[in-house]
Amino acid sequence: xxxxxxxxxxxxxxxxxxxxxxxxxxxxxxxxxxxxxxxxxxxxxxxxxxxxxxxxxxxxxxxxxxxxxxxxxxxxxxxxxxxxxxxxxxxxxxxxxxxxxxxxxxxxxxxxxxxxxxxxxxxxxxxxxxxxxxxxxxxxxxxxxxxxxxxxxxxxxxxxxxxxxxxxxxxxxxxxxxxxxxxxxxxxxxxxxxxxxxxxxxxxxxxxxxxxxxxxxxxxxxxxxxxxxxxxxxxxxxxxxxxxxxxxxxxxxxxxxxxxxxxxxxxxxxxxxxxxxxxxxxxxxxxxxxxxxxxxxxxxxxxxxxxxxxxxxxxxxxxxxxxxxxxxxxxxxxxxxxxxxxxxxxxxxxxxxxxxxxxxxxxxxxxxxxxxxxxxxxxxxxxxxxxxxxxxxxxxxxxxxxxxxxxxxxxxxxxxxxxxxxxxxxxxxxxxxxxxxxxxxxxxxxxxxxxxxxxxxxxxxxxxxxxxxxxxxxxxxxxxxxxxxxxxxxxxxxxxx
Numbered sequence: 001x002x003x004x005x006x007x008x009x010x011x012x013x014x015x016x017x018x019x020x021x022x023x024x025x026x027x028x029x030x031x032x033x034x035x036x037x038x039x040x041x042x043x044x045x046x047x048x049x050x051x052x053x054x055x056x057x058x059x060x061x062x063x064x065x066x067x068x069x070x071x072x073x074x075x076x077x078x079x080x081x082x083x084x085x086x087x088x089x090x091x092x093x094x095x096x097x098x099x100x101x102x103x104x105x106x107x108x109x110x111x112x113x114x115x116x117x118x119x120x121x122x123x124x125x126x127x128x129x130x131x132x133x134x135x136x137x138x139x140x141x142x143x144x145x146x147x148x149x150x151x152x153x154x155x156x157x158x159x160x161x162x163x164x165x166x167x168x169x170x171x172x173x174x175x176x177x178x179x180x181x182x183x184x185x186x187x188x189x190x191x192x193x194x195x196x197x198x199x200x201x202x203x204x205x206x207x208x209x210x211x212x213x214x215x216x217x218x219x220x221x222x223x224x225x226x227x228x229x230x231x232x233x234x235x236x237x238x239x240x241x242x243x244x245x246x247x248x249x250x251x252x253x254x255x256x257x258x259x260x261x262x263x264x265x266x267x268x269x270x271x272x273x274x275x276x277x278x279x280x281x282x283x284x285x286x287x288x289x290x291x292x293x294x295x296x297x298x299x300x301x302x303x304x305x306x307x308x309x310x311x312x313x314x315x316x317x318x319x320x321x322x323x324x325x326x327x328x329x330x331x332x333x334x335x336x337x338x339x340x341x342x343x344x345x346x347x348x349x350x351x352x353x354x355x356x357x358x359x360x361x362x363x364x365x366x367x368x369x370x371x372x373x374x375x376x377x378x379x380x381x382x383x384x385x386x387x388x389x390x391x392x393x394x395x396x397x398x399x400x401x402x403x404x405x406x407x408x409x410x411x412x413x414x415x416x417x418x419x420x421x422x423x424x425x426x427x428x429x430x431x432x433x434x435x436x437x438x439x440x441x442x443x444x445x446x447x448x449x450x451x452x453x454x455x456x457x458x459x460x461x462x463x464x465x466x467x468x469x470x471x472x473x474x475x476x477x478x479x480x481x482x483x484x485x486x487x488x489x490x491x492x493x494x495x496x497x
Contacts, residue, residue, distance in 0.1 A: 001040060002031040003139050005102070005128045010145040015182045015244030018119075018149045022112040023103050026126055026141065030098040040098075040132040046071030047104055047126040051118075052144075063116050071127065074102035102126065117147045119180060148180035151249040152241035159237065159255035165225070170257060172214075172237060173222040182244035186214040186221040189238045192231040193254065199227040211240070233257050233362070261371040262288035262360035264296065264336075271376040278343035280380060286326065286360045286371075287333050295361045296324040296336045303377070304351035314344040324358065342380035347418060352382035390416035390478040392423065392486045399492035403465065411460040412490065414453065414478035423459040424448040426475040426489075435463065451476065465496045472496065 007026045010016060024047070030040055048071050049058040056065035060072055104112050122145055129138040156174040159165045165172075176186055189211045190199040197205035201212050205227065214221040221239075233256055242248045266284040269275060288294040299319060300309040308319025324338035338358070346352060356378065360371040394412040397403065414420040426448060427435035433442035437449040451461040459476070477489040 001130065001132050001135075001137060002029075003040075003128060003130050003137050004029045005045075005126055005139055005141050007124055007126055007141045007143040010124060010143055012143045012145075014143075014145040015148050015180070016114060016145055017245045017247065018114045018117050018147050020111075020113050020115045022114045024112065024124060025101060025103045028098075028100045028102055028128060030130065032098075032132070040130045042128065043131050043136060044071070044129040044138075045074050045102065045127070047074060047102075047124065048072060050123045050125065052121045052123055058112075058117075060112075063113060071125075072104070074104070074126070114147060119147050119149055121146050146180070146182070146245075148182050148243060148245035148247060150179040151247040152176055152178040152183055152243055154186070154239050154241045154249055154251045156237065156239055156251050156253050159253060161253045162255065164256050164258055166257075170225045171222055172225050173220065174239065174251075175219055176216060176221050176241050177219055178241070178243050180243060180245065180247070183216075184242050184244055186216055187211045187240045188214050188223055189240075190225060190227065191236040191238075192227075193234045193236050195231070197231070199225070199231070201226075205231060214239070231257075258362075259288075262286055262294050262362060263371050264358055264360040264374050266358060266374050266376060269376075269378060272378065274379040275342070276380070278341070280340045280342050280378070282324070282338045282340065282356060282358070283335070284337075284358065284374075285333055285335055288360065288362060294326060294334060296326055296338075297359045297361055298322040298324050298338050299357040300340060300345075301355045301357070302351050303353040303355055305349075309340075309345060309350075309354075311341075314341065315348050316345075316350060340380070343418075345380060346382055350380070350382075352380050354378055354380055386418055386480060386482040386484065388417040388480075389484045390414060390420050390480050390486055392476045392478040392490045394474070394476055394490040394492055397492070397494055400494075402495040402497060405466045405469065405496055407462055407464050408494065408496075409460065409462050410451075410474060410476070411458070412476055414457045414459055414476075414486075416457075416478065416480045416484075418480055418482075420453060420457050420478045421481050422479050423451040423453050423461075424477045424479065424485075425451050425461045426473075426477070427463060428473045429468070430470050430472075437463075440464075448477075469496050 005026060005028050009025050032040065048069065051065050054065060056067055057069045059066045059068055124143045124145060125140060127138060127140040129136055154174065154176050158171065158173050172188065176183065189209055192205060197207060198209045200206045200210045214223045235255055237253050237255060239251045240248060264284060264286045266282065268283050286294050286296055302316055305316065307316035310317055310320040311322045312320045324336045326334050326336045355375055357373050357375045359373040392412065392414050394410065396409065396411050414423050429442055433444055434447045436443050436447045449461065451459040453459045471493055473491065473493050475489045475491045477486045479485045
């Protein structure tokens with residue numbers, strides 16, 4: 001008769017967490033050759049666990065370690081014929097082979113509660129005694145295991161929370177210690193917080209999270225992070241450490257990478273240029289080694305008034321946030337452009353003497369994200385540059401119309417490339433005399449009368465024709481700020497009866 005008993009769980013030198021409801025298991029094998037009339041009988045089969053640090057043994061009923069070194073019965077339904085745990089029995093010439101399983105979960109009793117085990121080293125022992133033909137044979141098996149309830153301790157030394165790291169090769173480093181002495185490894189992951197992508201050490205950012213192993217030497221871990229210059233510059237570092245007992249700890253830190261502030265160049269126009277176009281285009285380049293979406297902010301100051309251009313409302317005042325268009329599709333170097341509406345600027349009262357300032361800005365959260373500001377003075381369109389003649393039309397009354405004595409309303413439209421400053425009215429009678437609106441009488445001296453003019457170029461003038469009859473000539477002339485006026489004024493004739 002050959003008998004063997006083996007421990008399957010825990011495996012030798014296993015490191016376990018102190019979990020509740022744990023079962024240890026194993027196998028039993030009996031070989032009989034040749035086959036006889038007597039079936040072997042189990043006299044005893046049991047297990048016990050010894051605390052190797054104290055020499056005490058686990059007592060399942062009390063849930064504590066005691067000096068009592070008895071064995072506790074193995075669980076499993078017994079075979080009614082053999083008395084062994086339920087297994088597989090069969091004939092294999094020249095003898096009989098029986099196999100079964102054992103467990104520490106005794107029927108109708110509690111399982112092992114490892115949560116009551118202290119951290120330390122233990123020895124599992126299982127034995128079986130079998131009797132056949134007046135002979136008893138006892139065999140044993142042993143397995144040492146450890147209980148480890150303490151997770152590894154991680155410290156991130158570099159980068160500091162909210163700190164900057166050197167790029168392109170940033171060394172992430174720190175310390176790790178496992179109180180239980182069963183550290184398995186350290187893994188890291190870096191996420192770009194602006195894009196949500198995760199760094200792959202193969203050399204690119206990916207949508208799915210990537211973890212990689214850090215090198216651990218004498219309780220220190222480190223990894224060279226190469227993705228800083230290819231991301232947004234704002235990152236999350238996750239560091240995991242785990243041990244043989246599957247205890248896991250994690251530390252995180254947010255940090256930044258920066259190649260330095262960007263630099264900017266104005267390609268055109270040149271400083272001091274006099275450009276009378278209604279729209280002045282500025283072009284240049286911006287150099288940023290951070291590979292981010294660099295911005296270029298713009299300010300335009302009127303050198304005569306000290307006011308700043310508000311591009312949103314097209315007025316001069318405290319100014320508004322203006323940004324140039326940046327074509328962020330080149331490696332390191334991007335082109336930018338900005339269009340200044342010189343026509344709208346002079347309409348709003350601009351003097352034509354301006355200073356433009358361009359500042360490159362990294363779209364990051366660094367303390368000093370901006371580069372040096374480039375400035376240039378330029379001279380834009382002024383009202384003195386205007387040679388365009390305004391135009392005037394008369395809407396009411398109709399040419400050749402007849403009116404009774406009393407108030408007659410004249411109105412029309414005036415337009416100009418800048419804006420109409422005033423509309424002057426000339427009214428003459430059949431004696432070639434001119435109406436003086438101030439004196440309310442006709443005079444031989446040529447007189448212009450001022451019409452009411454709104455911001456949209458609509459004008460209105462009222463004449464009280466009471467006491468005046470005959471045919472009257474009416475003309476309207478628009479003037480702009482440069483003194484240009486309608487050289488072919490609108491004319492109509494009206495009859496008053």
